Amino acid sequence: xxxxxxxxxxxxxxxxxxxxxxxxxxxxxxxxxxxxxxxxxxxxxxxxxxxxxxxxxxxxxxxxxxxxxxxxxxxxxxxxxxxxxxxxxxxxxxxxxxxxxxxxxxxxxxxxxxxxxxxxxxxxxxxxxxxxxxxxxxxxxxxxxxxxxxxxxxxxxxxxxxxxxxxxxxxxxxxxxxxxxxxxxxxxxxxxxxxxxxxxxxxxxxxxxxxxxxxxxxxxxxxxxxxxxxxxxxxxxxxxxxxxxxxxxxxxxxxxxxxxxxxxxxxxxxxxxxxxxxxxxxxxxxxxxxxxxxxxxxxxxxxx
Amino acid sequence: xxxxxxxxxxxxxxxxxxxxxxxxxxxxxxxxxxxxxxxxxxxxxxxxxxxxxxxxxxxxxxxxxxxxxxxxxxxxxxxxxxxxxxxxxxxxxxxxxxxxxxxxxxxxxxxxxxxxxxxxxxxxxxxxxxxxxxxxxxxxxxxxxxxxxxxxxxxxxxxxxxxxxxxxxxxxxxxxxxxxxxxxxxxxxxxxxxxxxxxxxxxxxxxxxxxxxxxxxxxxxxxxxxxxxxxxxxxxxxxxxxxxxxxxxxxxxxxxxxxxxxxxxxxxxxxxxxxxxxxxxxxxxx
Numbered sequence: 001x002x003x004x005x006x007x008x009x010x011x012x013x014x015x016x017x018x019x020x021x022x023x024x025x026x027x028x029x030x031x032x033x034x035x036x037x038x039x040x041x042x043x044x045x046x047x048x049x050x051x052x053x054x055x056x057x058x059x060x061x062x063x064x065x066x067x068x069x070x071x072x073x074x075x076x077x078x079x080x081x082x083x084x085x086x087x088x089x090x091x092x093x094x095x096x097x098x099x100x101x102x103x104x105x106x107x108x109x110x111x112x113x114x115x116x117x118x119x120x121x122x123x124x125x126x127x128x129x130x131x132x133x134x135x136x137x138x139x140x141x142x143x144x145x146x147x148x149x150x151x152x153x154x155x156x157x158x159x160x161x162x163x164x165x166x167x168x169x170x171x172x173x174x175x176x177x178x179x180x181x182x183x184x185x186x187x188x189x190x191x192x193x194x195x196x197x198x199x200x201x202x203x204x205x206x207x208x209x210x211x212x213x214x215x216x217x218x219x220x221x222x223x224x225x226x227x228x229x230x231x232x233x234x235x236x237x238x239x240x241x242x243x244x245x246x247x248x249x250x251x252x253x254x255x256x257x258x259x260x261x262x263x264x265x266x267x268x269x270x271x272x273x274x275x276x277x278x279x280x281x282x283x284x285x286x287x288x289x290x291x292x293x294x295x296x297x298x299x300x301x302x303x304x
Numbered sequence: 305x306x307x308x309x310x311x312x313x314x315x316x317x318x319x320x321x322x323x324x325x326x327x328x329x330x331x332x333x334x335x336x337x338x339x340x341x342x343x344x345x346x347x348x349x350x351x352x353x354x355x356x357x358x359x360x361x362x363x364x365x366x367x368x369x370x371x372x373x374x375x376x377x378x379x380x381x382x383x384x385x386x387x388x389x390x391x392x393x394x395x396x397x398x399x400x401x402x403x404x405x406x407x408x409x410x411x412x413x414x415x416x417x418x419x420x421x422x423x424x425x426x427x428x429x430x431x432x433x434x435x436x437x438x439x440x441x442x443x444x445x446x447x448x449x450x451x452x453x454x455x456x457x458x459x460x461x462x463x464x465x466x467x468x469x470x471x472x473x474x475x476x477x478x479x480x481x482x483x484x485x486x487x488x489x490x491x492x493x494x495x496x497x498x499x500x501x502x503x504x505x506x507x508x509x510x511x512x513x514x515x516x517x518x519x520x521x522x523x524x525x526x527x528x529x530x531x532x533x534x535x536x537x538x539x540x541x542x543x544x545x546x547x548x549x550x551x552x553x554x555x556x557x558x559x560x561x562x563x564x565x566x567x568x569x570x571x572x573x574x575x576x577x578x579x580x581x582x583x584x585x586x587x588x589x590x
Contacts, residue, residue: 082418082425085418123522
């Protein structure tokens with residue numbers, strides 16, 4: 001799998017203050033989440049990857065291209081949706097997206113065709129001839145997404161894409177991000193402080209704190225690992241159940257007289273637990289997979 | 305892909321060459337500018353004086369028509385450096401007004417709306433951005449300055465003969481050079497000042513202030529100190545000095561030609577410095 005973002009001892013200073021310190025990581029997921037509290041350096045990292053901030057030490061590569069030596073090649077591969085309002089108020093959405101497409105290298109006719117396509121795709125088909133100044137916050141977010149994908153980039157960088165969106169618009173944005181991810185045609189780097197957005201869309205998560213990487217998690221892997229951690233609760237005392245489950249390969253620990261936590265062996269059929277319990281006339285009141293939420297991961301990382 | 309199919313599809317078609325992408329900005333800017341009827345009317349009005357000059361040149365070489373109008377050809381002013389110097393002053397002033405009208409709306413809205421990082425996150429540089437925006441002014445100002453100037457020169461050459469054209473080739477190069485210098489200076493000032501204040505109206509006011517305020521302040525300095533140093537900040541006087549020199553036409557001289565070129569050089573350098581500071585995706589506040 002191709003590395004999407006590769007950082008090697010990357011440090012960035014703004015003025016005399018070091019904002020990012022010795023970041024080293026290789027990210028290759030289809031969707032990568034960039035998490036961290038306010039001021040952690042998420043946006044600075046994104047803007048550095050886009051070549052807006054100078055690198056003080058180390059190197060950074062985007063899709064194999066060095067951001068310092070091959071800035072134009074990097075920007076040609078990237079689509080960027082900024083966090084803040086950024087548009088040209090007296091232009092219609094279709095002219096704006098078309099112009100952005102042309103500036104990314106699309107011929108005028110193709111840019112016009114693509115502008116219509118992406119505006120329909122993000123749900124602004126009916127409003128595409130309105131000037132951007134008349135758009136609501138949600139519509140402006142969508143048009144920012146449209147301009148970021150009009151030229152068919154290989155990496156889409158989204159900086160707080162759900163900022164200012166109502167619940168239905170947020171759901172729509174998340175659905176679009178997932179759809180883009182599932183299309184398999186571009187990688188997505190999502191920067192957000194909303195854990196739910198990242199959890200719903202990302203495979204990998206990089207957590208930053210005070211300009212340093214404090215945790216890297218492959219959410220897909222963690223989810224599959226968590227499938228092997230099971231917690232059960234019985235209606236009566238489970239004397240002998242732990243031994244019986246150990247005999248069929250589970251590793252168990254007891255929590256009180258009615259609770260049992262266990263790690264299942266690979267390719268374990270969950271129905272075996274019910275069979276063993278039935279032999280002992282035990283009623284299972286609850287069976288849960290352990291599920292470390294992203295919030296748990298994030299809070300653990302913040303406490304570290 | 306049909307527009308009703310709402311699924312994402314990438315783009316794998318051909319790409320344009322990066323060298324001419326700056327012209328895309330100019331194209332879109334023209335499309336917006338020419339929606340204004342006032343601008344179209346003003347541009348039309350700017351053509352009145354060159355049209356009058358063309359009629360004058362034709363008339364001064366048409367003896368039967370002069371006779372019919374009871375005018376004497378000897379009484380007509382000659383078509384020489386002085387004639388074109390007056391042309392430069394008139395059209396140069398109109399170019400200044402047009403710049404005040406158009407210039408501030410080019411850069412200030414982009415900076416005010418935070419559009420810079422949309423441009424610069426693409427394979428599009430700051431230099432290309434400035435070149436694109438400058439092209440708008442350069443072409444528009446060319447349309448009312450040196451292009452009609454060259455048309456007048458050609459009309460005169462056509463009326464008098466190509467020997468005149470050969471003997472006065474310096475006149476053609478002086479018209480082009482003198483007016484090009486002026487429109488470059490005007491464009492740079494307009495872009496730099498509107499990028500500095502990031503507000504269209506304030507940008508326009510500042511351009512007017514630089515020229516009229518500079519002239520007034522310069523005159524005040526001259527009166528108070530009884531020197532001619534005030535001429536250094538009167539850009540209209542500076543460019544007139546250069547035009548008079550290029551067109552070999554005498555005029556009141558407050559500063560030497562070298563000093564005038566130096567003032568324009570410093571002005572351009574200042575504008576470029578201001579643009580380099582302001583045309584950025586983000587400003588780092590220290």
